[in-house]
Amino acid sequence: MTKSLRQQFADTLTTIGKEDSGLVVMVGDISHGILKPLAEACPGRYYNIGILEPTMVSMGAGLAAAGLCPVIHTIAPFLIERSFEQIKLDFCYHKLSGNIVTVGSAYDYSNLGCTHHCYGDFALLKTLPGVQICFPASAVEFDQLFRQAYRNDLLTVYRMAGHPHPIEFDEADIVFGKAIKVQDGSDVTLIATGPQLRTALTARDKLSAKGISAEVLYVHTIRPLDIEFIRASVEKTRKVVVVEEHMRSGGLGDDVLRATYDIPGMKFHSVSIPDIFVTGYGTYEQLSESCGLTPEAILNAVDGWCCVN
């Protein structure tokens, strides 16, 4: 059985916590069951601190100011949106390093509604100089990205996906800040981040059946973005579709467009959450479909460009 990201989060932190005496973990009344091994292995360095996210973020910055390496963990909207000013001032302006690991990516908590959704986080975080943003959507990605970035000099936000994509990358494939070419192609570039890699791969198969060769790139690090790698692909295909579980405004699509707009003849399309609240209930898959995150949405864009009947 494939390990969940959340279990991998607990396992990775427990392993690193045993090796790195500076690691201090604070959670906001979540994941305490799976973090018991960490608590036992690292006495005095694990805290289920309470339901007070802004203070947890400020405290994390304080731990960093005292020379420690904080990891802060709870549900995304409470950490990123409610605590945004604490991230901005106490971590980023102070140039203090640390790690924020969220669960509840986009609309993963589908039936919990707007209070527990968070699909504008990339946009918000990108306004803060110095923040690194990852979107691991498989266990090995979380493990590798965390190990590679957790002790560098910046604040790193890990948006953990609740619904992993189907690709099993090797550890060596995962390099912080580097995109991955999942499929070679020549007619169009499909760029996916997070679980929507599955959508991109399904679209690729359908395009292939129509005689269109799609190159599929996977982006696990939103910032710093692997711009040169993306440009190289789009310079070849001149057409790019970005698919992501983020609002259209401020998502990966905006960054890709900014990175490639000057390529002659370039065509761009974003398959993303429209700039509205997601108000429906149902499963994660149903909400994806209702937001228009489907292979058909990709096909429609590409069909228009490639004039396929």
Place this chain on the structure above:
Amino acid sequence: MKNIDTTNNGTLNKDLRRKIIDMVVTGKDGHIPSAFSILDIITLLYRDILKFDATNPEWNDRDYFILSKGHGCLALYVNLHRHGFITDNDIEMFCKQGGILGEHPDRTKVPGAEASTGSLGHGLSFAVGISLGLKVQSRGNRMFVLLGDGECHEGTVWEAANVARNRRLGNICAIVDWNESAMQLLPEDDMPRKWAAFGWNVQVVDGHNEKEISDALRKIEFKIDGIPSVIVAKTIKGKGVPLLEGHGIWHHRIPNQIEYRQIMEELL
């Protein structure tokens, strides 16, 4: 106890008050009454209580001091200057392009400033994080943080107070500048009782009486594992110059030439 100046209607630290007025007039900006409200507390802290090395502000064994009510920063600046953290030129460049001193303390620019404050409600939470970090590392440094009473409207203050008590952070001392600004908006404001309700050890002092402040600070044991302490300091906003005292127009006003002379005469 050194250099206590209780002459002339009991106003302490007149030299520093005059320097603050000159900075505000030269820099054409600043919050004079907020600085005068806390000046006597901060001056005593730096003179008699805090362990620091101005030549090495990040000395590992220092005590930490965070001015959470950042708009009172002039009181911090004149003490950082007095003790050698910052220079005459830094003071002269207050609120001028190219200077390091603005209307809120900036950790990234000012030697000795442990936090960039100004947005109220951050300093105590940040300080509690440092206190926890000290406890994790079994370090004996002490943590001092000064808050405004208006700042205590912010919910994060009480989030942090709750955590500090429950994590037994006995290495932290909060000082509340209780000048009753907050009561203009929310009159029911029994500050000592609030902190006591959060389980902190509470002392109430006259924030312009050095002996009372000093005695209260020296009573605190600063145990790494213990109960956090708060000193609720009854203060007067604008203390020392009747023209400036109270909650009127002077909160963020620059004296004109006539007012400047009046104020300076009060501070002779």
